[in-house]
Amino acid sequence: MSDKQVIEQSLAIMAKLRDPESGCPWDLKQDFKSIVPHTLEEAYEVADCIEKGELTELKSELGDLLFQVIFYAQLAKEQGLFDFADVANTLNEKLVRRHPHVFAEQSELSDAELSAQWQAIKAQERAEKTASPQMSLWQDIPDAIPGLSKAKKIQQRVASLGFDWPSYHGALDKVAEEIDEVKEALQQDPYSEHSAEELGDLLFATVNVARHLKRDPEQLLRNANRKFTSRFEKVEAYLSTRGQSLETATLEQMDEAWEAIKLPTK
DSSP: OOHHHHHHHHHHHHHHHTOTTTSOHHHHHOOTTTTHHHHHHHHHHHHHHHHTTOTTTHHHHHHHHHHHHHHHHHHHHHTTSOOHHHHHHHHHHHHHHTOHHHHTSOOOOOHHHHHHHHHHHHHHHHHHHOSOHHHHSSTTSOTTSOHHHHHHHHHHHHHTTTOSOSSHHHHHHHHHHHHHHHHHHHHHOTTSHHHHHHHHHHHHHHHHHHHHTTOOHHHHHHHHHHHHHHHHHHHHHHHHTTTOOTTTSOHHHHHHHHHHHHGGGO
């Protein structure tokens, strides 16, 4: 089947699932808000599949994510808001508008010029959505996205206005400064709101370093989580070969195992 036929079939299946008389009871109970958690889960499964290199499974995971879009479009169609074609048309218009160097003047731009152009176009889009530019500065940054990702977006926004370190060196120095402030706060009262605030500032500053190095902080933390859990599983195996377990080993024994299994990976 052609791409068009495949999409039409998917839309027809979704409409059948939502048929009031013969549809699926679970699908019929859903609304925009109820399927949001499923959408987030599917997006993370796509990311996990890619980061683990399980590309043979990617087709299925992308299909699950596409189903979420089709589901939202069906709900909107039922309410007379828009349909799948409107979603695709809006996307197409946005892609063309945000890539004038490809679809208009056909010019080659440096990475810095591309970034500046992208931010300028998005700023114009925000200005068109509201009569108050001051109130529009953060309005397209969702509250629901993970904190690290939101921090990166906030930093990108102010950087586009010229409020940024010239290089990662300044951002890294800021991390060192925030570490000192965390230490000072912890000495005063480790469980105070002030200590918590300083820890938040340290996280925000660390994201800034990652942004300057063109790394995604969420992905970096996911990689760190994966690295830690993998090593700790090896600690468990290391202890097991010595007749010990995580439940019976002392902290010193676990630390010894941790250092031992780290050596081959350096």
